[in-house]
Amino acid sequence: MPVPTRLLFVCLGNICRSPAAEGVMRRLVADAGLSKIIEVDSAGTAGWHKGNLADPRMRQAASRRGITLDHRARQVRATDFEAFDLILVMDEENRRDLRDFASHQQIADQVRLLTDYQSQHDATHVPDPYYGGEEDFEQVLDLLEDTCAGLLETLRRPADPAPTST
């Protein structure tokens, strides 16, 4: 059983990739019966879409998979690095942009690229579908389902026991 874990998914606008990641992860966590111990949220490095629901194209694509996205966009804040244990970014630009909100040490300790957890894909990042078509939103969701499943598996894996001195 994993220890209580607070996860924050981060992209640029917080209306396409990260709210979708939040919705996909929330569903996986609920299906695993872990909603009480794994907390999930999302935010954007930019605040342009503050207060908005996710892009309608992403909400429709997620809804076709039985996932309702009701997150309202917000910008990352410095206190997120205290409020969350692990911050999952979609690409290296997101990681760079987090420097406005956190120290190098916090970024090194707490920020991970979401694609590090993929097993069925070979992606370098989660691509931004904002200027794309319907198939781009579907591909992002396919990748998010793979990466979030891998992330949950990692969280459920018992931590390595402390090394014993012999």
Ligand code: 4NP
């Ligand atoms: P997201 O996509 O980072 O996945 O939410 C974007 C949404 C909006 C914009 C860029 C990317 N924008 O330029 O407004």
